[in-house]
Amino acid sequence: MRRSIATVSLSGSLADKLTAIGGAGFDGVEIFENDLLVSGLSPEDVRRRAADLGLAIELYQPFRDFEAVPPDTLADGLRRAEHKFAVMERLGVTRMLVCSSVSRAAIDDDALAAEQLWLLAERAAEHGIRIAYEALAWGRHVSDYFHAWKIVRMADHPNLGVCLDSFHILARDVDPYAIRTIPGEKIFFLQLADAPSLPMDVLYWSRHYRCFPGQGDLDVAGLVAHVLRTGYDGPLSLEVFNDIFRQAASMRTAQDAMRSLIALEEQVGLRMGRTVTSLSSPPPPVVPTGFAFAEVAAPSMGALGTLLDALGFARTGAHSGKPVELWEQGAARVLVNSGSTESPDGPALGAIGLESPDPAASVKRAEALLSPVLPRMRGPHDAPLDAVAAPDGTEVFFCRTARPDHPSWIDDFSEDRRSAGSAGEITHIDHVALTQPWHHFDEASLFYRSVLGLRPHESLELPDPYGLMRSRAVSTEDGAVRVALNVANVSAYDGSHDLAWQHIAFASRDIVATARRFRAAGASMLSIPENYYDDLVARYDLGPERHRLLRELNLLYDRDEQGEFLHFYTGTTGRVFFEIVQRIGGYRGYGAVNAPVRLAAQHVRPRHRSD
Numbered sequence: 001m002r003r004s005i006a007t008v009s010l011s012g013s014l015a016d017k018l019t020a021i022g023g024a025g026f027d028g029v030e031i032f033e034n035d036l037l038v039s040g041l042s043p044e045d046v047r048r049r050a051a052d053l054g055l056a057i058e059l060y061q062p063f064r065d066f067e068a069v070p071p072d073t074l075a076d077g078l079r080r081a082e083h084k085f086a087v088m089e090r091l092g093v094t095r096m097l098v099c100s101s102v103s104r105a106a107i108d109d110d111a112l113a114a115e116q117l118w119l120l121a122e123r124a125a126e127h128g129i130r131i132a133y134e135a136l137a138w139g140r141h142v143s144d145y146f147h148a149w150k151i152v153r154m155a156d157h158p159n160l161g162v163c164l165d166s167f168h169i170l171a172r173d174v175d176p177y178a179i180r181t182i183p184g185e186k187i188f189f190l191q192l193a194d195a196p197s198l199p200m201d202v203l204y205w206s207r208h209y210r211c212f213p214g215q216g217d218l219d220v221a222g223l224v225a226h227v228l229r230t231g232y233d234g235p236l237s238l239e240v241f242n243d244i245f246r247q248a249a250s251m252r253t254a255q256d257a258m259r260s261l262i263a264l265e266e267q268v269g270l271r272m273g274r275t276v277t278s279l280s281s282p283p284p285p286v287v288p289t290g291f292a293f294a295e296v297a298a299p300s301m302g303a304l305g306t307l308l309d310a311l312g313f314a315r316t317g318a319h320s321g322k323p324v325e326l327w328e329q330g331a332a333r334v335l336v337n338s339g340s341t342e343s344p345d346g347p348a349l350g351a352i353g354l355e356s357p358d359p360a361a362s363v364k365r366a367e368a369l370l371s372p373v374l375p376r377m378r379g380p381h382d383a384p385l386d387a388v389a390a391p392d393g394t395e396v397f398f399c400r401t402a403r404p405d406h407p408s409w410i411d412d413f414s415e416d417r418r419s420a421g422s423a424g425e426i427t428h429i430d431h432v433a434l435t436q437p438w439h440h441f442d443e444a445s446l447f448y449r450s451v452l453g454l455r456p457h458e459s460l461e462l463p464d465p466y467g468l469m470r471s472r473a474v475s476t477e478d479g480a481v482r483v484a485l486n487v488a489n490v491s492a493y494d495g496s497h498d499l500a501w502q503h504i505a506f507a508s509r510d511i512v513a514t515a516r517r518f519r520a521a522g523a524s525m526l527s528i529p530e531n532y533y534d535d536l537v538a539r540y541d542l543g544p545e546r547h548r549l550l551r552e553l554n555l556l557y558d559r560d561e562q563g564e565f566l567h568f569y570t571g572t573t574g575r576v577f578f579e580i581v582q583r584i585g586g587y588r589g590y591g592a593v594n595a596p597v598r599l600a601a602q603h604v605r606p607r608h609r610s611d
């Protein structure tokens with residue numbers, strides 16, 4: 001299928017947008033009128049640039065408030081249209097989007113709307129232009145696609161068809177199934193956008209929170225499958241109004257848009273049983289089966305070693321060719337890399353290793369979805385180990401640890417494994433939590449979903465003393481790999497490192513023993529206020545002994561229908577801290593209810609708010 005994107009989806013000047021769109025490999029572009037109006041480029045310049053970049057100009061949009069108006073207003077509408085047709089001829093574009101009227105002057109009369117759209121199509125035909133009529137979800141009288149189709153059918157003009165926009169259809173919960181009854185050749189254009197489910201006014205939601213398919217909660221793939229069943233063979237065109245994409249680097253957004261389309265086409269293909277061969281079908285995701293390791297870049301061991309030691313980890317090996325130490329406890333492994341470029345903030349989580357059933361296939365999948373594969377600095381005897389960069393720069397390695405069928409990264413570490421299997425209770429890495437740059441949050445969730453095949457969980461907003469933290473977890477079905485993505489919701493945090501924390505959560509089979517061991521070693525534990533425990537007594541009747549224990553050991557508590565969750569936090573070194581968790585029964589969450597307490601406790605140092 002041809003791939004297209006509307007200029008409104010990206011940041012920058014029209015010239016910047018075209019360059020980014022061409023660079024990301026799109027076939028076409030929708031010119032959003034305002035981008036042209038504010039540009040110094042003439043329509044001829046735009047036409048030439050697009051052609052040089054290999055981009056077809058697929059659509060000119062939007063033309064507003066035209067149909068179902070009194071006669072004098074109609075004359076003005078036709079006059080406006082003639083001017084736009086002239087601009088379109090200069091641009092070399094033959095399709096114009098007309099959105100349903102939002103004007104108070106519009107009359108609720110389908111026959112009148114059809115009659116006037118017929119006139120418009122007749123004029124357009126003289127210029128070789130076709131009109132695609134789109135129902136805006138907030139249109140005054142026409143707000144759903146089937147109503148727009150009814151009017152188009154009444155008008156019955158070869159140059160008049162409908163434009164379907166996934167947002168307007170799915171946001172209003174209109175059943176997309178009836179799309180199948182529209183003849184494919186009468187669907188003149190298809191616009192695609194996703195959105196997170198947010199209970200808000202639909203116009204505001206559309207103008208600020210649209211995102212690329214796969215980044216939100218709408219079933220865009222299901223809608224596209226209905227459209228393709230009609231025989232529609234126009235482009236799949238992304239049209240996203242998003243406050244963050246308007247500010248972010250356009251090249252990167254365009255690439256992310258392309259990744260979204262590739263993943264979307266794959267989803268559509270799966271829905272349709274791959275009957276449409278023009279849809280891309282990247283190699284399937286290789287779902288990881290666990291964490292192999294987490295790597296902390298730390299210029300010196302210092303506090304990090306103290307924390308690991310107090311948690312019961314043992315240093316079990318050193319890399320044969322690099323300044324990297326291996327620390328282990330059970331199947332939890334931490335690499336401490338003192339050779340990487342020093343972060344100004346001290347220790348930082350630089351990489352995660354994921355157990356993959358087929359590392360080579362994991363890399364192929366990542367490449368097909370446009371993730372940068374990292375060059376490897378590999379010694380002659382090192383096991384092959386491939387990695388890709390996640391959007392926040394975290395390196396994601398694909399591993400097969402100590403399996404007979406595959407060389408293992410762990411063999412690159414010298415045998416200093418006398419203390420392996422130490423006495424501690426920690427069994428494995430439960431999850432990692434990565435703070436995302438605010439303008440890469442949607443990109444990150446699409447990366448983990450599409451490249452690694454993880455499932456998104458609910459989006460949460462968590463109060464921090466100085467703002468709101470947005471959080472969304474992604475995980476494998478069985479919970480073997482869980483990643484919590486966090487972002488500070490307020491741009492006032494920009495430049496503040498306080499919230500750029502990352503943490504590694506270890507699972508303990510006996511968190512009380514781990515907490516006691518940690519405390520006995522004199523290591524720093526995050527202290528939880530008494531008020532939290534007073535409230536906990538009110539919320540849950542756990543018996544006096546258990547409440548006393550939680551309070552004594554700074555343990556936090558949560559519960560869901562499946563089970564219970566106990567957790568505590570270590571102090572922070574650089575950007576990194578550790579969490580110890582114990583899941584009892586089938587508890588599936590991350591203790592999000594306790595995050596505000598944790599965030600407040602981590603902010604005990606007074607902050608100067610004047611910066």
Ligand SMILES: O=C(O)c1ccc(O)c(O)c1
Nearest residue numbers: 062099134165206207239
């Ligand atoms: O928000 C709008 O006005 C608007 C304009 C054109 C579109 O195609 C659309 O979906 C929305």
Ligand SMILES: [Mg+2]
Nearest residue numbers: 134165191239
């Ligand atoms: Mg639209």
